[in-house]
Amino acid sequence: MTMMSTRLTRMLNIEYPIIQAGMSWASSNAALPAAVSNAGGLGVIAAGPMYLDAFRDAVREVKRAVNGKPFGVNLPLYRPEAERFLDVIEDERVPVLFASQGGPKAHLVRFQSIGTRWVHVVSTLEHARKAASAGVDALVVVGAEAGGHPPANGVSTLVAVRRAVQAFPSMPIIAGGGVADGFGIAALLALGADAVQLGTRFIATREAGVHENYKRAVLQTEIDGTVLVGVRKLPVRMTKNRFADDVLHADQHEADDDAYHALFMSSTLKQAALDGDIERGKVELGQSAGLIDDLPGAADVVMRLVDEYRSAVGRLIG
Numbered sequence: 001m002t003m004m005s006t007r008l009t010r011m012l013n014i015e016y017p018i019i020q021a022g023m024s025w026a027s028s029n030a031a032l033p034a035a036v037s038n039a040g041g042l043g044v045i046a047a048g049p050m051y052l053d054a055f056r057d058a059v060r061e062v063k064r065a066v067n068g069k070p071f072g073v074n075l076p077l078y079r080p081e082a083e084r085f086l087d088v089i090e091d092e093r094v095p096v097l098f099a100s101q102g103g104p105k106a107h108l109v110r111f112q113s114i115g116t117r118w119v120h121v122v123s124t125l126e127h128a129r130k131a132a133s134a135g136v137d138a139l140v141v142v143g144a145e146a147g148g149h150p151p152a153n154g155v156s157t158l159v160a161v162r163r164a165v166q167a168f169p170s171m172p173i174i175a176g177g178g179v180a181d182g183f184g185i186a187a188l189l190a191l192g193a194d195a196v197q198l199g200t201r202f203i204a205t206r207e208a209g210v211h212e213n214y215k216r217a218v219l220q221t222e223i224d225g226t227v228l229v230g231v232r233k234l235p236v237r238m239t240k241n242r243f244a245d246d247v248l249h250a251d252q253h254e255a256d257d258d259a260y261h262a263l264f265m266s267s268t269l270k271q272a273a274l275d276g277d278i279e280r281g282k283v284e285l286g287q288s289a290g291l292i293d294d295l296p297g298a299a300d301v302v303m304r305l306v307d308e309y310r311s312a313v314g315r316l317i318g
């Protein structure tokens with residue numbers, strides 16, 4: 001039987017190098033992270049859009065549900081009240097923190113001294129260098145295929161991950177963007193990654209905290225059905241819909257900055273994720289939506305990923 005043990009599975013004490021990517025709304029609950037961690041992967045609560053009390057409750061609920069198994073929290077460090085979220089993460093002894101959009105230096109000692117692993121989400125090689133020299137435990141490197149906010153430089157997962165592995169040979173790398181099955185996991189581990197994080201795949205699960213319309217959008221979207229919009233603001237990969245068409249039109253016609261800003265801010269992820277408005281909301285999905293055509297439970301997804309990984313490796317070694 002093909003082993004899936006890596007530096008990262010050993011460091012985080014997880015069975016499989018499979019991470020459910022932190023996703024605002026979709027994993028801003030307890031159900032999805034708990035199901036993934038209980039199945040042997042690492043589930044991650046996305047704190048980004050949550051109120052503090054709801055966040056604390058979700059952390060406690062996951063802890064109860066996983067009964068000692070590791071899980072993580074994803075926190076954008078720029079968000080208002082980030083300090084208070086960090087306090088909860090410390091008080092509750094969350095095993096793994098995925099931090100993004102801010103420097104790790106001010107907080108590292110505090111968390112590493114209590115055994116919380118600090119994983120830093122980076123979008124350029126320069127950010128990766130800074131985080132690595134600050135002493136983070138691992139890096140998340142995601143390519144342009146990813147849903148949400150892929151790196152603005154447009155570099156694909158294949159190239160970005162390989163470059164990170166070259167540049168930081170002693171740093172565990174979690175790769176993502178464009179992976180929806182075990183064949184993709186085998187490919188990224190072959191490149192030198194130590195684990196893979198999957199976002200879009202876990203949106204199409206029963207436990208994901210988004211509207212049914214959003215889940216159905218994953219099943220209906222083909223590999224060329226997403227587009228990068230808002231290149232003049234914060235680029236977001238989402239499905240082609242009326243809102244995306246309007247922004248692309250504004251790009252082509254060089255709308256002035258105020259009009260562009262107003263248009264971009266007129267739509268939100270929440271509108272799609274909670275209200276189910278998939279025509280005018282920001283339906284953030286990766287290109288890998290085109291590889292997904294069912295809506296199982298998250299634990300079944302993890303088991304299937306492991307089986308597919310094994311057949312991919314079996315095919316290679318003959």
Ligand SMILES: Cc1cc2nc3c(=O)[nH]c(=O)nc-3n(C[C@H](O)[C@H](O)[C@H](O)COP(=O)(O)O)c2cc1C
Pocket residue numbers: 021022023024026046048074100121142145146147148149176177178179197198199200201284285286287288
């Ligand atoms: C709906 C959605 C919300 C996301 N929210 C966050 C977030 O809050 N924080 C974060 O670091 N990344 C976020 N991401 C990015 C994911 O963590 C991950 O890097 C990405 O989904 C991987 O690409 P994939 O969708 O092709 O698997 C989000 C992605 C999606 C699709």
